[in-house]
Amino acid sequence: MTGSATIRKKRRPVLTVLLALVLLLLGSVAIHRLVPPPLTFLMVSRTLEGEGLAYRWRSLDDISPRLVEAVIASEDSTFCAHHGFDMKAIEKALKANERGGRIRGGSTISQQTAKNVFLWPGRDWVRKGLEAGYTVLIETLWGKRRTMEVYLNVAEWAPGVYGAEAAARHWFDKSAADLSPREAARLAAILPSPRRYNAGAPGPYVRRRASRVMAAMGTVRDDGLAACVLG
Template identity: 70%
Template sequence: MGKGRKRGRRVLLIVLAIVVLFPIAGVLIVAVVPPPPTLLMLRQAVRGEGVDYQWRGLNRISPNLVNAAIAAEDARFCSHHGFDMDAIQKALDHNAEGGRIRGGSTISQQTAKNVFLWPGRDWVRKGLEAGYTVLIEAVWSKRRIMEVYLNVVEWAPGVYGAQAASRHWFGKDAADLSPREAARLAAILPAPRRYEAADPGPYVRRRAARVQAAMGAVRNQGLNACVVGRG
């Protein structure tokens, strides 16, 4: 085999190693330290938009917000391994009928997308999202996934994480959120740049009422056990 071919194989192996090891290294790092600003945050900063990002450990975030997130976004969070196939199938059936597009992403998938990837709906990003979801489910605890999710999700234009959102909308710390306030924060997650949590319109009020009612089932049925328990 010629030297050129050997060199080419060596370069290819190095590239493949980087492609495989880089995501693993990122997931391992964020398992123990807060993630850096996400690509969405950086994009907004480049555009001159403000970015309010305040990390808070899960023990400094009200359990009400954990329950609200599970109730609104991913009722099977503690029982699936990153993908809720029933929710995906329901979303596909709904979208096939026309009307507003509905997603079937779990909290794990949303966390993978928000922390490691860029905004968008292209198939390359969706494929990488699936890979990162498998990785974080394998490496992180459910409690850590929820902690990171609540700290990087956008809750208003340029407002990221539970603490910044709580201060922005209610003038209080995330640890002090009431069930009603937590339900309102969860209710605006589908479109945090369109809706308001502090002075909501009819749609958010109705959705928040449903979320708050579902929070009771989350508590009573132990749907939050992987987070509020030992996880």
């Protein structure tokens, strides 16, 4: 057997593993284009820790458009314009982190959805690499409307509370379809730290942040920044 033939033989198992990984990634994303995620890694880990689980899937048509506007205003104003990654936000986050102090993220709603649905909590480089791969796939296979629908349904909004429907009932005792602009802004305001802040009876910080979100929601509507979801 020649040297080149030996090398090809050694490479074959590696290529097989890589192909299997690619097919696994594609298959898992393709399935959830139509089928709601049953549970996420975070839900399972919290439940195993003894926490309750409130998770109610709802179609985007059964979620208030105000919540879509609120999360775009709060989390990702360029959601309809980017292809999964906001390079300007990432650059700003890297510069801020280099200066020290509080670590900032530059994750888009697409990246957060990839992380929430398919990956485990953490910040290691393997997870970040897989997050990038999944982000490309959901942008390609799902589109913006499905990405937003999944995001709103799996986001954590209180300890043991996942998704817009469970959050609306937990904090405001109503359906997600009936959320007012102010309530939607409060839910968006607590997204960065849903285990710390209260949307139902907010303190000064959440009230201030919700007010800024409400003001930004007007810009989202006026400038058509949610048109890829609500248009």
